[in-house]
Amino acid sequence: MISNSLSNVVIYLTLAFFLIIGIVLVKGGKMSKDQFLTARSSQSWKALGINFYVAGIGSWILFTLPTTAAYYGIYGLIAYVIACVVPLIVLIFIGPAIRKKCPNGVTITEFIKERYGRLCHAFVGIMVVFYMSITYISELTALGSTMTATYGLNSIIPICMTALVTTVYTAYGGLPTSMLTDKIQGWAIILLIVIVSASIFNYVNIDSNTIESSGLLQPTRIAIESFYVLTVAITGANLFHQGYWQRVYSSKSNKDLIIGLLVASVLILITFSILGFSGIIAIWGNLCCSNEAEYNNVFFSLTLPQKGWINVIVLILVVSLVCSCTDTLQIGLTATIVNDVFDNKIHVNYARLCVVILTIPIVFLASKNADIMRLFLIADLYSTIVAVVVMIAFIDRFKKYKTITQSKDSKQELSLKKDKSDSKEDIGIVIDSKNENINKTYAINGEERKFYINGYDCVIGMVVGIISIAIFGWIFHKDFYEGLALLLLPSGMSVEGESLGAFLAAPLGTLFGIFVSAGIRTLVNGSLRKD
Structure with a gap:
């Protein structure tokens, strides 16, 4: 354990380092709006590999991965790691297609606008802002939880300072600054994970009797369900993580894009597996977990008892993870608002102002210390609804x-x-x-064509998808109000069958609503033509 004063020094020195790097090494004042938002066609596969890796991580990996493994065992961990890799594999196939179909785009929502029109574009844009805002809140909440529960600090000040630093250098240099700092943060994160993991595995004495009695090597129903739930949830959500799409457009070529995504996939597979397995190690070493709070902080139960220097490294790791995630989210949210809300018609300085304005309510909500895993699941659930719309957009057979x-x-x-x-x-x-x-x-x-799908069908489908979650909850719990409550996943993944049903109802309900709407419109139009 380290003192509060040393903790503060480590936090602010780390933030100061990233602030200096973000401002000094990028000429943000001379950027065009396109450079600010996309860094278009400027990145090789080497840069993209580490940038895609960093775009997909945050301090949440120190909470959700070990906690999932401690709760649901090795099968739950495997499901989570696979679910985090699948979105990058999906991007290998659809990334080049989007670049071809919408070559001057900035975000995935512009493809939706071109395919379905302004109404559906706006609706999807709102869903994307909701998802990325929830992710942003989750990241700052994770930082606050770490500072309070692990280091005994007041969480408000670190949250505000971290948000301030990333806001300043992101508002100044846009995506080029974010990608530059991500390179440094990414390699630093990998190095720090290696050091901390080596220390953990060297420190813990595993009780061989606990291995069998823990049951963590045995499959459970929830762990098996999580293969579907987490894969659909995370893949659907990451399709609308605008940080990914900005990097898709920043690649020099499709070859650079594909190789970069493969590199990022390997990095995620290795580092996530190691971090997640630490949750199982904590159980086997009898260092955790007698209550809910210990489960939520299982990773830190392995680091806190160790010497002070390892906790300094962990603190630097946490701050690096938070900065890498928040600057990506800030510029991604800015791109969404500039392109989707203002239809790309505002000056680059107003884009910078968006970065600042967005941060204020998010910092306030992050200070409320909500359940991180639940926040992610809520965002992921609604992303699966929009994912259906995007998948259908790729099918030319359903064009008008x-x-x-x-x-x-x-x-x-x-x-x-x-x-x-x-x-x-x-x-x-x-x-x-x-x-x-x-x-x-x-x-x-x-x-x-006689039968086709338009933007109105998609909007109706998304509304039906949301209603379908509540209907499933009503049937599952045999209570109307509990069905409505399921829209916010109050139990997370802890109730067998509940989260699985919700994550099936959302996309299937959306698909049903889209085709019913298109079918009714086709029949009505056919009748009118006959008349």
């Missing part, structure tokens, strides 16, 4: 018009080709017989 590819050769004569599904139909192809070298191709709208 069939796609025709228009190609232009060197003599500016046109060659029209329908997509493969309509290749047998005669649509009047004109080809220059002397020169068939095609220089440019682009898509235009063809024949209108």
Whole structure:
């Protein structure tokens, strides 16, 4: 254990270091708005690997990973680690597709706007802001919990100072500053995790009798359910983590993007497994857990009894994790508001102001010390609803018009080709017989489909998805008010079948609502045409 005065010195020196790095090494005052929000096409796979890794972590990994392992055992831990890697694998496939479909974009919501229109775009934007705000609150809450429960400090001051420092350098340098500090923070985090983990495994004496009696190597129903719940929850949520999409657009090429995502996946797989297993080690070493509070701080039960220097390293690790996460969230939220709320029509200085304004209510809410795991689950639950909309947007069959590819050769004569599904139909192809070298191709709208999905269908589907959660809760608990309460997941993942049902009801209800809306509209339009 270290003294309060030493703890404060370590915190503020670490924050000062990141503040200096963030301001001195980036020329933020001369940036365009596009540079501020995207750092477009500027990053190699080496930079992207560590940046994608840092974008997916925060101080929450010191709480949720060990706690999950201590509660649900090795199967729960495996489920959590896999769930954290899957979103990056998904981005390997859809990242290049988004760059192609929306090359001048900044966030995933711009793809939604292009596909479904302004109404659905605004609705999805609200959901994205909600998710990222909850994540931001969770991160600062985790910092406050660490300062209070572990180091005996007043949590308000560290929360405010951390938010202030990241706000200053992010408002100054935007995404380039965030990515620069993330590189430094990322490698520092990996080094610190290695040092702390080595110290933990060297310090703990495992009781061989406890290994069997703990039951942590045996599967439980909740642990098995978590393979689906956590994978769907985290994948759906990370699709709307704008920090990821800003990095997608910052990559120099699709090759750099894919390699960077693979590097980040490996780093997450290794470090998350090590950190999570510390929760099991704590149980086997009889260092934890006799009550709920000890479960929530299981990682620190392994570090606090050790020598002072290891706790200094842990404190630096916590501050680094919080800074890396909060600056990513700040610039991601700013990009969402600038592009989705103001339709990308405000000056870059107002974008900087957004960073500052957003932080104030989030710091206030973080001081309330809510349940971190529950906050994440709530955000993840509603992200699965929006994820359905994005997945459908990729399916060309549900577009209003069939796609025709228009190609232009060197003599500016046109060659029209329908997509493969309509290749047998005669649509009047004109080809220059002397020169068939095609220089440019682009898509235009063809024949209108009878059945298609539009933005109104998606909005109705999302509303139905939310209602479906409450309906499932009503059926599950046989009580209407408990069904409504499930919208905020009051029990987290602790009740068998409850969270699984909620995470099934949300996307399936959304899918049902979308297709019912589209079907009714198709029938009505068909009747009107006949009349």
